[in-house]
Amino acid sequence: xxxxxxxxxxxxxxxxxxxxxxxAVDLLTEHGESVFDFISLVLGSLIAGLTSALLFVPPLLLxxxxxxxxxxxxxxxxxxxxxxxxxxLVANLGYWQATMExxxxxxxxxxxxxxxxVPVGIAAAHRPWLYAALHPVLDLMQTIPTFVYLIPTLxxxxxxxxxxxxxxxxxxxxxxxxxxxxxxxxxxxxxxEAGKAFGATRxxxxxxxxxxxxxxxxxxxxxxxxxLSLSMVVIAALVGADGLGKPVVRALNSVNIxxxxxxxxxxxxxxxxxxxxxxxxxxxxx
Amino acid sequence: xxxxxxxHVDIVFGSDQxxxxxxxxxxxxxxxxxxxxxxxxxxxxxxxAVERGEICVLMGLSGSGKSTILRAVxxxxxxxxxxxxxxxxxxPVDVARCNEATLRELxxxxxxxxxxxxxxLPWRTVRDNVGFGLELRGMGAAExxxxxxxKLAMVGLTNWAGxxxxxxxxxxxxxxxxxxxxxxxxxxxLMDEPFSALDPLIRDKLQDELLxxxxxxxxxxxxxxxxxxxxxxxxxxxxxxEGGRIVQAGTAEDILLRPANAYVAEFVKHMNPLxxxxxTAVMRPAASLPRDGAKVILDxxxxxxxxxxxxxxxxxxxxxxxxxxRLAVADGEAGHIDDEAARLCDGxxxxxxxxxKAAIELKQHTxxxxxxxxxxxxxxxxxxxxxxxxxxxxxxxx
Numbered sequence: 001x002x003x004x005x006x007x008x009x010x011x012x013x014x015x016x017x018x019x020x021x022x023x024a025v026d027l028l029t030e031h032g033e034s035v036f037d038f039i040s041l042v043l044g045s046l047i048a049g050l051t052s053a054l055l056f057v058p059p060l061l062l063x064x065x066x067x068x069x070x071x072x073x074x075x076x077x078x079x080x081x082x083x084x085x086x087x088x089l090v091a092n093l094g095y096w097q098a099t100m101e102x103x104x105x106x107x108x109x110x111x112x113x114x115x116x117x118v119p120v121g122i123a124a125a126h127r128p129w130l131y132a133a134l135h136p137v138l139d140l141m142q143t144i145p146t147f148v149y150l151i152p153t154l155x156x157x158x159x160x161x162x163x164x165x166x167x168x169x170x171x172x173x174x175x176x177x178x179x180x181x182x183x184x185x186x187x188x189x190x191x192x193e194a195g196k197a198f199g200a201t202r203x204x205x206x207x208x209x210x211x212x213x214x215x216x217x218x219x220x221x222x223x224x225x226x227x228l229s230l231s232m233v234v235i236a237a238l239v240g241a242d243g244l245g246k247p248v249v250r251a252l253n254s255v256n257i258x259x260x261x262x263x264x265x266x267x268x269x270x271x272x273x274x275x276x277x278x279x280x281x282x283x284x285x286x
Numbered sequence: 287x288x289x290x291x292x293x294h295v296d297i298v299f300g301s302d303q304x305x306x307x308x309x310x311x312x313x314x315x316x317x318x319x320x321x322x323x324x325x326x327x328x329x330x331x332x333x334x335a336v337e338r339g340e341i342c343v344l345m346g347l348s349g350s351g352k353s354t355i356l357r358a359v360x361x362x363x364x365x366x367x368x369x370x371x372x373x374x375x376x377x378p379v380d381v382a383r384c385n386e387a388t389l390r391e392l393x394x395x396x397x398x399x400x401x402x403x404x405x406x407l408p409w410r411t412v413r414d415n416v417g418f419g420l421e422l423r424g425m426g427a428a429e430x431x432x433x434x435x436x437k438l439a440m441v442g443l444t445n446w447a448g449x450x451x452x453x454x455x456x457x458x459x460x461x462x463x464x465x466x467x468x469x470x471x472x473x474x475x476l477m478d479e480p481f482s483a484l485d486p487l488i489r490d491k492l493q494d495e496l497l498x499x500x501x502x503x504x505x506x507x508x509x510x511x512x513x514x515x516x517x518x519x520x521x522x523x524x525x526x527x528e529g530g531r532i533v534q535a536g537t538a539e540d541i542l543l544r545p546a547n548a549y550v551a552e553f554v555k556h557m558n559p560l561x562x563x564x565x566t567a568v569m570r571p572a573a574s575l576p577r578d579g580a581k582v583i584l585d586x587x588x589x590x591x592x593x594x595x596x597x598x599x600x601x602x603x604x605x606x607x608x609x610x611x612r613l614a615v616a617d618g619e620a621g622h623i624d625d626e627a628a629r630l631c632d633g634x635x636x637x638x639x640x641x642x643k644a645a646i647e648l649k650q651h652t653x654x655x656x657x658x659x660x661x662x663x664x665x666x667x668x669x670x671x672x673x674x675x676x677x678x679x680x681x682x683x684x
Binding site for chain 1: 362390391394404405406419421470476
């Protein structure tokens with residue numbers, strides 16, 4: 001079947017899709033270098049700052065502070081005991097510094113996702129055409145293999161924690177966008193009417209009706225975002241980000257079962273702690 | 287100037303507004319318009335004036351357009367053609383065409399609304415829900431809470447201020463809705479089937495409370511209902527709607543006695559006339575009674591029972607077969623009468639706007655017809671058993 005002339009013609013005229021993309025990235029590197037350097041600097045210092053702040057506090061004091069914070073929000077003895085135990089275990093295994101580096105990366109990625117994703121979700125909820133346009137892009141961001149966009153981010157932002165952060169954001173940001181969109185677009189018509197009937201402006205409608213109504217859904221998006229960011233920790237380590245991903249990668253390269261298990265366990269522990277802390281307390285129903 | 291006035295208002299839902307308007311002018315029905323243009327007729331050529339201090343009930347089956355035109359008063363629905371004039375700070379404003387700033391002013395200060403599904407914000411306490419409108423105005427917390435506490439006292443929810451709305455029963459939630467609407471001190475209150483979601487006993491109680499409040503605060507209320515009894519109980523004026531058009535507007539008595547068409551007649555057929563009909567509608571007019579000088583003869587040909595009247599036609603005495611009879615006086619449309627006087631009297635004088643229900647109660651005390659007098663005390667007519675029966679059976683010819 002390969003001798004059909006049409007097939008020969010088809011294979012002889014390859015569409016240079018990859019080349020186009022490479023050219024686009026080259027163009028960006030050439031002309032936008034200062035912009036990317038600037039972004040890289042800002043994000044890099046953000047993460048570095050947060051990491052050194054977390055490492056500045058003595059570990060036991062920090063664990064106590066985390067426990068206190070969890071108690072103030074949730075008023076649950078079980079949760080506090082779990083958090084103290086889990087963090088002491090991580091420290092005992094010798095991954096305290098790596099855990100704090102990962103925590104810092106995850107928090108920064110989540111911050112970027114929320115700062116960008118929530119407004120985009122709101123805008124999409126107000127403009128159906130925007131959501132229609134965004135929908136395939138979000139699908140693409142969640143399905144395209146991570147390594148594929150890891151390469152251009154490496155080229156644009158250089159080796160280190162920033163391309164790790166950017167890749168994490170690309171992977172995790174669809175969650176807050178989708179859930180913000182869901183939350184805002186499910187505001188019941190009668191609440192909109194109540195707002196309108198009493199003379200709410202668009203801004204008041206957003207802050208006093210839409211956001212409070214959508215808050216539980218948006219928070220679910222933020223929690224998801226944190227979990228997705230954690231799942232990117234190993235990928236981020238591949239491009240040079242510090243944290244719990246590093247020992248995992250090293251363990252993989254040296255077939256070190258013990259180290260891989262311990263570092264993996266630390267990631268899981270951190271994930272469970274963050275998930276439990278971010279869950280909304282069950283105080284009221286809609 | 288009426289507080290709210292609809293002038294030739296057409297409301298169309300859909301993109302082909304012009305096409306639909308053309309068909310409306312041709313007098314087509316909603317189905318025809320939907321078939322030809324894909325647009326849904328909300329309201330067609332609605333003309334209605336609601337005077338200040340009046341409760342006007344828009345009444346009809348679901349889909350008749352009653353909520354549609356209510357929502358045009360604060361432009362929750364856009365008007366395709368015509369004017370909706372609302373008195374805003376002493377000036378007439380055409381809500382259908384006014385600019386955004388005026389519309390917002392009007393919604394914040396002149397028109398407020400109560401919703402069928404309450405429309406309360408579940409993440410707010412009762413107090414913060416009631417203060418919602420004031421908060422949108424930018425009022426400070428101290429002043430706001432003072433007003434809110436006052437309105438909560440008005441609807442009897444003072445002890446519930448700190449609760450969340452889902453902790454309240456349906457009736458209480460709607461009281462919160464009422465307090466929220468009262469809080470902005472708007473002159474005009476739009477009520478979109480506010481009591482329909484409540485069970486009948488609570489509904490009845492809230493209707494009474496609303497009438498009670500209205501006697502004190504004198505708002506202009508536009509009220510939507512699909513329940514004729516509710517409409518007759520609350521409305522000073524009732525507009526009956528069908529297929530987006532007002533088929534009849536008038537007082538409860540008007541609608542009951544003079545239905546404009548078969549649709550309205552069918553609507554009022556099974557309705558209870560006891561609290562609607564008044565003496566004026568059922569009485570035998572004084573002018574048709576036989577007279578003998580200054581005496582009005584009450585028993586027809588026999589001429590043995592007569593009412594003496596003065597030169598102004600005011601009843602002054604009763605003659606029963608030559609004996610002097612005793613007259614008692616009943617007050618108000620409910621016909622309040624002193625028990626002792628009722629037991630001893632031979633005849634009863636009552637105001638001409640006496641309700642039919644009251645006439646029946648009074649009739650137990652006297653064998654004679656009830657003597658109805660106008661507001662100057664002049665004899666206007668008689669109400670005897672026959673008149674009561676005809677009223678009950680809706681057989682009144684006017």
